[in-house]
Amino acid sequence: MTAAPRLRVLAAMSGGVDSAVAAARAAEAGHDVTGVHLALSANPQSFRTGARGCCTIEDSRDARRAADIIGIPFYVWDLAERFRADVVDDFIAEYRAGRTPNPCLRCNEKIKFAALLDKALALGFDAVCTGHYARVVLRPDGRRELHRASDHAKDQSYVLGVLDERQLAHSLFPLGDTVTTKEEIRAEAERRGLAVARKPDSHDICFIADGDTRGFLARHLGSEPGDILDQDGTRIGSHDGAHGFTVGQRKGLRIGRPAPDGRPRYVLDISPVENTVTVGPAEALDITALTAVRPRWCGAPPAGPGSYTAQLRAHGEEHPATAEAAGDALHVRFERPVRGVAPGQAVVLYDGSRVVGSATIAATHRPVPADR
Template sequence: MTDFPGAPSGPSTSPRLRVLAAMSGGVDSAVAAARAVEAGHEVTGVHLALAANPQSFRTGARGCCTLEDSRDARRAADVIGIPFYVWDLAERFREDVIDDFVAEYAAGRTPNPCLRCNEKIKFAALLDRALALGFDAVCTGHYARIVELPGGGRELHRAVDAAKDQSYVLGVLDAQQLAHSLFPLGDTTKEQIRAEAERRDLAVAKKPDSHDICFIADGDTQGFLAERLGRAPGDILDADGTKLGEHDGAYGFTIGQRKGLRIGHPAPDGKPRYVLDISPVDNTVTVGPAAGLDVLGLTAIRPRWCGPAPVGAGRYTAQLRAHGEEVPVTAELAGGQLRVALDTPARGIAPGQAVVLYDGTRVVGSATIAETERRAVAEI
């Protein structure tokens, strides 16, 4: 049997697996399922119904989990020739992803719901159920690679297509979860995937990708939060505590935000101001110059390792945002917390986001940013 592109680089005699393919209704997961079948595995497709009241159709290219997506996934499964089911995980998704998202913003943090969904839904709730039903692995359309080690064990690596690489949001997976995961697309570019989908007569070949936050179909995050948290007026301050304006809810701001501050007069130096701090305790938003965003170091909590936890201080690169660039760092696990010192300052880093450590293309692990160390505005 020939391994499919992106599969663990094991011997050609690798066993036939019972594989549960998570099919979102998009082109990536459809091709991933097809490749798993082509590799000789016994594949069953499943679509996760994550919305309690799904709308019939997508709004442009935003969102997922609509009835349209479910039907697209079923049609793809029919073309591939595999059994297909819909599993209702809407309640679990609401508790673990949506409620967590709202609570994090209410606490002045900036969460990553895609990362949380991978941790709590696709590779916890879904994988746990799959293993209980006798499946050997879960297959998804994520762009990442799993490399099998000669002596056993697996490593998670970046995808070949850097523009589509999704290893950042998979950095929450531990060794046990990686042992039961397949990412067939890791060695392929997006253009190749779409071309392959056409050759396979999959109707989703040209379907637009979903983007932004899947459960906020219209892209209005502030409106979504306001509906759930209500209006909470507070002050917008500069670094010395001078009131510059008012807001309707501190949850509507993120660290590094420049637009929509509603400050009536310019800064004394005429330069733009950015959100530097969000305080849920006194419901204030502090703004200041761009240089005030420079993060020199950070402390992160709830570390999760894709293999053995590192020992002592080490040199890595770190990705600090879903679409951010890697930066060289020194990181050390101490007292259950990850302490990271950046070689050069990075901007737009907020508590609640994830820091993912890399050793070359290998994903070492991730943790949730709790605190950042920045220059005091008075020093700028």
């Protein structure tokens, strides 16, 4: 059997346990590994500190200590300006337009596998290594495919669905091929002497320091009072800014009086032009189809309509669907209605475990009422 080639690998080290173990595995596999931590804020103290975040001064120190234990060179690269423009400003603009973006997916697309990868290749590296749970599969014809992690419970291929074939050719995901629990990853980190072994996972949005997304948006978009409407257009409440809501939201509506049927209501639609938020019962969230834009394919685009499964959230279930690409649009129709899908989210198509591609949801289509 031919030995795998020795690569020059740039390991993106966030300061967490997954990226540290991924870097250690890459080095153990015989690759020439260099660690790098991305400084994504001009003021790192404005990002989360302690157990809840990433991208902090504390995280850069944790990453450096891990690199020292692994025995690899380590650097900190300042990508704060690029991150602000491509991720933070995009996040604010999407909410201003009444959409619900996924900043982690955008960070992978614009930062880790664009800005970082391009810089790595320019410096002579062969690949970028991260702690994502996903797999790159080499086909007999030499092309590469992105697949779900061997352990579907930890799979993160949804947020990597924006990667094209060129980027996949220069990506390593050392954690994706093994079926291990997070406790086993932590135990491996302990065996390797990595101090991050018991560090809690980061969660939520790294650039919102206090976890208050509505407050963050209010600070950047201001307060603009408007109406909360029922499905028939009746005003049933008010809000301080439509950007503080997302389709499918139930809590924090501040409607006051209950609905006539006594059931809870959910956000059905957000109109930034009229500055209104429309609410209704859960079943009104059902959609049967969607239109998405700016598709990115993990390989060749599909030829004609096909049957796939579609995932609509990072940890959501798969929905059987048919899909067809038409220029810069992707049309998806579901076998059964799905609920609570918001424009701005990503739809990722799968063929079995293979990631076909990703697109940004632009519009959703609800079932036609039976009495029409």
